Amino acid sequence: MQTIATTTLERRTVFDMLPMPAYIKNVDLVYTHANDALCTLLGTSVDEIVGRTAADLNPTDWSWHEDTDRRLLASGGVASYELNLHPPGREPIRGELFKIRLDDADSVPVGLLGVVIDRTQQFNAEQHLVESQTLHRLVVESISDAVMLLDGAGRFTFVAPNIGAIFGIGVDEAMARGGLAELVSCEGCPLHDLPRDRESVNVECFAILADGSRRELLLSAKPIEIGASRWLVTCRDVTERVEAANRLKSSMIKTVQALCATVERRDPYVVGHQDRVADLALAIGRRMGLDENRLEGLRLASIVHDIGKVNVPTEILNKPGRLSAPEFAIIKTHPEVGYEILKDIDFPWPVARMVREHHETMDGSGYPLGLTGDQLLLESRILSVADVLEAVTSHRPYRPGLGLDKGLEVLAEMRGTKLDPAVVDVCLDLIRNREVTVPGWTSAEPAELLRA
Ligand SMILES: [Fe+2]
Numbered sequence: 041m042q043t044i045a046t047t048t049l050e051r052r053t054v055f056d057m058l059p060m061p062a063y064i065k066n067v068d069l070v071y072t073h074a075n076d077a078l079c080t081l082l083g084t085s086v087d088e089i090v091g092r093t094a095a096d097l098n099p100t101d102w103s104w105h106e107d108t109d110r111r112l113l114a115s116g117g118v119a120s121y122e123l124n125l126h127p128p129g130r131e132p133i134r135g136e137l138f139k140i141r142l143d144d145a146d147s148v149p150v151g152l153l154g155v156v157i158d159r160t161q162q163f164n165a166e167q168h169l170v171e172s173q174t175l176h177r178l179v180v181e182s183i184s185d186a187v188m189l190l191d192g193a194g195r196f197t198f199v200a201p202n203i204g205a206i207f208g209i210g211v212d213e214a215m216a217r218g219g220l221a222e223l224v225s226c227e228g229c230p231l232h233d234l235p236r237d238r239e240s241v242n243v244e245c246f247a248i249l250a251d252g253s254r255r256e257l258l259l260s261a262k263p264i265e266i267g268a269s270r271w272l273v274t275c276r277d278v279t280e281r282v283e284a285a286n287r288l289k290s291s292m293i294k295t296v297q298a299l300c301a302t303v304e305r306r307d308p309y310v311v312g313h314q315d316r317v318a319d320l321a322l323a324i325g326r327r328m329g330l331d332e333n334r335l336e337g338l339r340l341a342s343i344v345h346d347i348g349k350v351n352v353p354t355e356i357l358n359k360p361g362r363l364s365a366p367e368f369a370i371i372k373t374h375p376e377v378g379y380e381i382l383k384d385i386d387f388p389w390p391v392a393r394m395v396r397e398h399h400e401t402m403d404g405s406g407y408p409l410g411l412t413g414d415q416l417l418l419e420s421r422i423l424s425v426a427d428v429l430e431a432v433t434s435h436r437p438y439r440p441g442l443g444l445d446k447g448l449e450v451l452a453e454m455r456g457t458k459l460d461p462a463v464v465d466v467c468l469d470l471i472r473n474r475e476v477t478v479p480g481w482t483s484a485e486p487a488e489l490l491r492a
Pocket residue numbers: 345346374398399
């Protein structure tokens with residue numbers, strides 16, 4: 041009969057090669073062998089294991105080992121058990137323990153082989169994943185923004201329940217609709233066609249809900265990699281903020297328009313001037329690529345640009361003949377006075393600065409500060425061109441309107457020295473292509489200059 045002792049050499053060799061922790065017990069359930077991996081796992085040495093029993097090593101848990109060992113010695117074969125070890129002073133070990141009955145050549149039991157599969161890392165990773173998923177779910181559900189994931193084609197792959205707070209629909213309906221394009225109404229929304237370069241996108245747009253109400257939205261799309269390429273989209277309802285800002289903007293514009301009406305009552309020749317300048321400046325600004333927000337600022341500055349004339353005596357404003365030098369000096373105060381009137385109003389655009397700069401020139405010969413072109417806002421340079429053209433072509437107290445031909449001639453003369461050449465070129469092109477029509481202009485036909 042073969043005994044454990046006769047096969048010791050072979051088994052120790054096997055043990056030494058085994059990467060997983062393993063031990064051997066004899067039929068008396070005394071440990072006879074323990075490999076290095078087991079010692080490392082338990083933080084102990086071979087001498088502290090061999091010659092002892094489970095009761096010696098683990099007094100609180102020994103009966104479980106003894107019971108299962110005895111059953112396996114009786115039945116034979118292989119059994120596996122969930123393992124949950126708590127080595128003193130060390131992190132708990134989670135895994136599986138395989139017990140295999142060892143028989144000799146005559147099928148007589150000679151002991152047990154135990155092999156531990158340490159799954160602590162896997163268990164911790166799974167635990168971490170569960171915690172992480174729970175945390176993400178709680179975060180997603182606790183914020184008021186609607187959160188969703190899109191694939192590269194803009195189709196939903198995930199929609200958080202809080203989508204209902206903004207769009208008034210549930211997750212299932214959102215998923216059934218397919219993608220953001222089916223929820224967001226505004227045309228040209230960049231999220232309808234996600235950028236191929238996978239750059240983050242932040243955009244303001246709107247949605248019309250089933251009840252016909254309009255919701256103003258702030259959308260943010262960020263490319264992420266979560267096994268597959270996705271877009272993380274958060275959608276914030278900013279309706280109240282936008283409506284409040286619009287109300288404020290509207291009352292601001294009404295106040296400014298009331299101030300302008302005061303100027304126009306004192307200077308009848310200015311009636312309509314600022315509005316016509318605004319129309320032309322907007323057309324130029326739009327052609328030059330200013331976005332809608334900057335255009336709004338340009339429009340407001342245009343319709344108030346001569347507000348500083350409230351400070352000029354009516355006799356000077358309405359004087360039919362040529363102005364004396366002192367009178368002209370008073371007229372020239374109007375950009376600075378306009379700046380002083382507007383500078384403390386909290387516009388979301390540099391309106392006061394545009395007003396102050398509308399008589400500045402590219403070569404620094406303008407007023408009030410003598411700034412040069414590179415110091416001027418683009419909006420100010422646009423305003424200057426529109427102002428010059430309108431002033432030449434409209435009636436003044438001291439002369440009738442000189443017509444579009446003369447206006448264009450003046451633009452050509454001032455192009456590059458006083459006026460920004462790029463702005464002048466855009467203005468000429470708009471007129472050449474009949475893309476601007478300004479009521480009250482006296483010349484119906486463009487000048488020779490435009491035919492060149
Ligand atoms: Fe002016």
